Amino acid sequence: MKHNFGAGPCILPQEVFKQAAQAVLDFNDGLSILEISHRTTEFEAVVAEADKLVKELLNLPSGYSVLFLQGGASLQFAMVPMNLLGDGQIASYLDSGVWATKALKEAKFVGNVNVVASSKDSNYTFIPKDFEIPADSAYFHYTSNNTIYGTELFEVPETNVPVVCDMSSDIMSRVIDVSKFDLIYAGAQKNIGPAGLTIVVVKDEVLGKIDRKIPSMLNYQSHIDNGSMYNTPPVFSIYVALLNLRWLKSKGGVAEIEKENKQKAEALYREIDRNPLFKGTCAVEDRSRMNVCFVMENPELEKPFLKYAEEEGIVGIKGHRSVGGFRASMYNALPITSVHALIDAMQLFEEKQAKAN
Amino acid sequence: MKHNFGAGPCILPQEVFKQAAQAVLDFNDGLSILEISHRTTEFEAVVAEADKLVKELLNLPSGYSVLFLQGGASLQFAMVPMNLLGDGQIASYLDSGVWATKALKEAKFVGNVNVVASSKDSNYTFIPKDFEIPADSAYFHYTSNNTIYGTELFEVPETNVPVVCDMSSDIMSRVIDVSKFDLIYAGAQKNIGPAGLTIVVVKDEVLGKIDRKIPSMLNYQSHIDNGSMYNTPPVFSIYVALLNLRWLKSKGGVAEIEKENKQKAEALYREIDRNPLFKGTCAVEDRSRMNVCFVMENPELEKPFLKYAEEEGIVGIKGHRSVGGFRASMYNALPITSVHALIDAMQLFEEKQAKAN
Ligand SMILES: Cc1ncc(COP(=O)(O)O)c(C=O)c1O
Ligand SMILES: Cc1ncc(COP(=O)(O)O)c(C=O)c1O
Ligand SMILES: [Mg+2]
Ligand SMILES: [Mg+2]
Ligand SMILES: [Mg+2]
Ligand SMILES: [Mg+2]
Numbered sequence: 001m002k003h004n005f006g007a008g009p010c011i012l013p014q015e016v017f018k019q020a021a022q023a024v025l026d027f028n029d030g031l032s033i034l035e036i037s038h039r040t041t042e043f044e045a046v047v048a049e050a051d052k053l054v055k056e057l058l059n060l061p062s063g064y065s066v067l068f069l070q071g072g073a074s075l076q077f078a079m080v081p082m083n084l085l086g087d088g089q090i091a092s093y094l095d096s097g098v099w100a101t102k103a104l105k106e107a108k109f110v111g112n113v114n115v116v117a118s119s120k121d122s123n124y125t126f127i128p129k130d131f132e133i134p135a136d137s138a139y140f141h142y143t144s145n146n147t148i149y150g151t152e153l154f155e156v157p158e159t160n161v162p163v164v165c166d167m168s169s170d171i172m173s174r175v176i177d178v179s180k181f182d183l184i185y186a187g188a189q190k191n192i193g194p195a196g197l198t199i200v201v202v203k204d205e206v207l208g209k210i211d212r213k214i215p216s217m218l219n220y221q222s223h224i225d226n227g228s229m230y231n232t233p234p235v236f237s238i239y240v241a242l243l244n245l246r247w248l249k250s251k252g253g254v255a256e257i258e259k260e261n262k263q264k265a266e267a268l269y270r271e272i273d274r275n276p277l278f279k280g281t282c283a284v285e286d287r288s289r290m291n292v293c294f295v296m297e298n299p300e301l302e303k304p305f306l307k308y309a310e311e312e313g314i315v316g317i318k319g320h321r322s323v324g325g326f327r328a329s330m331y332n333a334l335p336i337t338s339v340h341a342l343i344d345a346m347q348l349f350e351e352k353q354a355k356a357n
Numbered sequence: 358m359k360h361n362f363g364a365g366p367c368i369l370p371q372e373v374f375k376q377a378a379q380a381v382l383d384f385n386d387g388l389s390i391l392e393i394s395h396r397t398t399e400f401e402a403v404v405a406e407a408d409k410l411v412k413e414l415l416n417l418p419s420g421y422s423v424l425f426l427q428g429g430a431s432l433q434f435a436m437v438p439m440n441l442l443g444d445g446q447i448a449s450y451l452d453s454g455v456w457a458t459k460a461l462k463e464a465k466f467v468g469n470v471n472v473v474a475s476s477k478d479s480n481y482t483f484i485p486k487d488f489e490i491p492a493d494s495a496y497f498h499y500t501s502n503n504t505i506y507g508t509e510l511f512e513v514p515e516t517n518v519p520v521v522c523d524m525s526s527d528i529m530s531r532v533i534d535v536s537k538f539d540l541i542y543a544g545a546q547k548n549i550g551p552a553g554l555t556i557v558v559v560k561d562e563v564l565g566k567i568d569r570k571i572p573s574m575l576n577y578q579s580h581i582d583n584g585s586m587y588n589t590p591p592v593f594s595i596y597v598a599l600l601n602l603r604w605l606k607s608k609g610g611v612a613e614i615e616k617e618n619k620q621k622a623e624a625l626y627r628e629i630d631r632n633p634l635f636k637g638t639c640a641v642e643d644r645s646r647m648n649v650c651f652v653m654e655n656p657e658l659e660k661p662f663l664k665y666a667e668e669e670g671i672v673g674i675k676g677h678r679s680v681g682g683f684r685a686s687m688y689n690a691l692p693i694t695s696v697h698a699l700i701d702a703m704q705l706f707e708e709k710q711a712k713a714n
Contacts, residue, residue, distance in 0.1 A: 002387050006394050009592055017381055017389045024378040030359050032374045034551040034597065037363050037673065070427035070553065071574060074588035078572030109572045189589055194391040196427065196553045196591030215435030215466045217428060218575075231431035232546055234553030235366055236593060240391065316394065 003338035006316030007147055007291060007329040008169065009189040016243045016333075023239060033239050038232055046239050047228060053245040054199065057172055057254055061179050067200040067220065068228040068238050073099070073168045073187040076198060077106035080164055080183065083220050085111040085138045086210035092116050092137040092161070096153070097124045097146035098322065103166060104141070116140070123322070124149040126283035133159040139182065139206075145170035147190075148320045150293030150327060151286040156180045162206050170290050171199070172248065173332055174258040182206040190290070191332045193241030196234045248332065257332050264330045264339045265289040271343045277301065277350055281323055295325030302326070305349050312345045314338075360695035363673030364504055364648060364686040365526065366546040373600045373690075380596060390596050395589055403596050404585060410602040411556065414529060414611055418536050424557040424577065425585040425595050430456070430525045430544040433555060434463035437498065437521055437540065440577050442468040443567030446495040449473050449518070451488065453510070454481045454503035455679065460523060461498070473497070480679070481506040483640035490516040496539065496563075502527035504547075505677045507650030507684060508643040513537045519563050527647050528556070529605065530689055531615040539563040547647070548689045550598030553591045605689065614689050621687045621696045622646040628700045634658065634707050638680055652682030659683070662706050669702045671695075 004011040027033035028042045036043055047068065054066045069075075080103075085091045089111060093104035095118035107113045114137065117128035124146060133140045139162040145152045147169040154174075156163060162182035171186040178184070183206060188197035202220055216222040222230045251257055269287060272278045272294045281293045296302050302325060309317060319325040328342060361368040384390035385399045393400055404425065411423045426432075437460075442448045446468060450461035452475035464470045471494065474485035481503060490497045496519040502509045504526040511531075513520065519539035528543040535541070540563060545554035559577055573579040579587045608614055626644060629635045629651045638650045653659050659682060666674060676682040685699060 004388060004392055006392065009392060009394060009589065011392045012389070017391065020391065021378040021381040024374055024381060031361060031672070032369070034374065034377065035361055035363065035366060035368045037366060038552065070429065070591070071432070072427065072588045075428070075574045078574055082572075106572045106574075109570045187589060194593055195395065195589045196594055213466045215439075215463045217432045217435055217463075231429045232366065232544060232552045234427070234591065234594070236551055237553055237591070315388070 001313060003312075003314045003341045004316055005314065005328045005330065005334065005338070005342070007320070007327060008187070008331075009195045010316075010329060010331050011333045012193065012240070012244055013247045013333045016240060016247055019243050020240045024236075027239075033236055036235070038229060038235055043235060046242055047233070050238055050242040050245060053242070053249060054201070057245060057248060058176070058178055058201065060201065063205065064178065064201055064203050065224045067202065067223045068233055068241075069198045069200055069223060070196065070234055072195075072198055073166055073185060074102070076166070076185040076200065077103040078110065079218050079220070080139075080141065080185070081107040081110035082212060082214055082218055083207060084162070084164070084183070084210070086212070087111070089138040089210075090114050090134070090136070092133050092140045094128065094131065094140070094142040094157070095120060096127045096143055096151065097149050099147065099166060099168070100143040103143070107141070124151065125281060127151050127153050127286045133157065133161060135160060137161045139164050141165070145288050145290050147291050147329075148322060149282060150288045150291040150323075151282050152288035152290065153286070162203075170288070172254050172257070173261050173290055175254050188237065188241055193244045194237050197237035197241055244333075260336060261289045261330070261332065264334070264336050265292065267336070267339055267343060268292050268328060268330070271346055275346050275350055277353060278346060281325065290329060290331060292328045292330065293319060293323050293325065294328075295319070301353070308349055309342070309345050312341060314342055314345060317342070358670060360669075360671045360698045361673055362671065362685045362687065362691065362695070362699070364677070364684060365544070365688070366552045367673075367686060367688050368690045369550065369597070369601055370604045370690045373597060373604055376600050377597045381593075384596075390593055393592070395586060395592055400592060403599055404590070407595055407599040407602060410599070410606060411558070414602060414605060415533070415535055415558065417558065420562065421535065421558055421560050422581045424559065424580045425590055425598075426555040426557055426580060427553065427591055429552075429555055430523055430542060431459070433523070433542040433557065434460040435467065436575050436577070437496075437542070438464040438467035439569060439571050439575055440564060441519070441521070441540070441567065442495045443569070444468070446567075447471050447491070447493070449490050449494040449497045451485065451497070451499040451514070452477060453484045453500055453508065454506050456504065456523060456525070457500040460500070464498070468495075481508065482638060484508050484510050484643045490514065490518060492517060494518045496521050498522070502645055502647050504648050504686075505679060506639060507645045507648040507680075508639050509645035509647065510643070519560075527645070529611050529614070530618050530647055532611050545594065545598055550601045551594050554594035554598055601690075617693060618646045618687065618689070621691070621693050622649065624693075624696055624700060625649050625685060625687070628703055632703050632707055634710060635703060638682065647686060647688060649685045649687065650676060650680050650682065651685075652676070658710070665706055666699070666702045669698060671699055671702060674699070
């Protein structure tokens, strides 16, 4: 049994793996989920149930559509401005990390971009808070959780312009008020399901306001009009997402998982703060519950600790190269027992070090 | 045991299903293929081997890149003109079916399109052959196999302009000379693997010739530069494609499977022609080996035959609504025993009819 702290694609519930494997062998009447047409009633039922569960788990108000797309969050970096940023307009972006930077870089291929604030100069160790969003922005874009730097923005910035949010790494980890957003997108490979699927939640009335000619696959409206079946969807990824959404619902939904996520994060940050060998890398008030970034006071101990942790079955905690040290990603499916295993390893390593000195 | 004649997503080899299910449970060291990072050495090895096998199986000359993308063939309808059709240029398209029509429709969102010929007026029952490709076309695009109508173009049209081909439904079913093409694309969900993956084979020198600003995810060059890992790839679909490519290689590669595909198609067309109850729908010289379209002389017998076939375990033969009747898709993984089962059903149905009259 491994403790998988990988940043994504990441751990999903063990029962989801079992059910998914079964469906690969026999989904329906002897046929594999990999060999059925997406136009079968069986698969249409999968998409309908996944749609219903996303709406239920996110407590979606009416007037929003849920889309199951391909291309990852990175394709959304381009689709958002293609669909929402008209000629001569300006879109406002908050630069809180590498993904935010990529999002705004792609928007620049399409139109004009205004960066409202950036914490790049301090290597994104905090999320800028005092900024103004020009009232004539076509939309305001931000990243709710900065996967690489371990910072998370829990409050939706106040503005009267449409709000677009990349929630790739914290969607469904905590209760949000969807009515504050006009478009939410997320690569599925953290809290939703496996890689190869992107979830988009879009307020219908925000679309159709600009007159760019948009190829059908890049036009949200074609996907809305065709119930995410404009073309062949990523059948297996959608099915596994459904299994995972069912699991989340059976756990009590987003409000319940949020409690667990808080407990997991509090326990690990407490140990990082207490343990004299370790320290967190970012502003305490911006600490992410999903990706916990930390380093060692003595960088020379990082390799030995990584090795020690691996011996304990702890995998995926090597930090991203732009931060170094460690990153423990603790998405919904990571059990609290894995967090305790990591904390135990930190404490035992501390004891070993004390003995060695 | 079902005989799965579905048009796609379609049957894959049974051993691929078994290996894929196993990897969902335990791909590497106790971890599921669904929870590993795409940046692990294990997954990098998967992509490298898949790349090598595509090159080997297609007998790729040097100077070509293989890409594993998302979005299906439908996203290629847009990416091709975005990357190859400059301002003020014209792209030539052959209109041989619904997919060809969609491809050229999407190209019109991007630039100027010239339709060299169309068989729309005869409901695409044949592939136009006498047409001219203007020598100043940015490229010439055609669909090698028209999945819906059951026609296939075995000869690459002669031209001096770059040739782009949608091979979604016949890639790797027969030997082709890749050096005649500048760009080949295919949704994986027929002969390559499961849905959620698109294969692109592109001649490197055809790129970079126009100066449109192309968002990174829509720019072939970013995917080439990053070895198909510009962003999170569809991990599981690529892995299953690899399993399937290994299977194809173990069968003797494309030349061997082509022999089988010929046998399967000849057997079924022979029965369609012989059996007085059935008739083919398209020009004999354009008959596809992948999708065999046929109807009944007496349309009232179609429902009873469909029902009878289903009782024999034959699924997926209902024709597309734009043709009606039946479509038996016989991709690489469909065993010849399934073709014999269909032929038997046709003969037994003929006998039953004879007795009833
Ligand atoms: C916040 C955020 N946005 C975007 C991305 C890019 O996602 P994808 O690889 O699906 O394009 C990631 C990937 O980890 C991410 O964490
Ligand atoms: C020849 C051809 N082109 C394109 C497509 C569309 O493919 P996708 O659904 O992957 O976008 C299909 C789908 O069956 C096809 O057969
Ligand atoms: Mg980041
Ligand atoms: Mg400390
Ligand atoms: Mg067609
Ligand atoms: Mg006949």
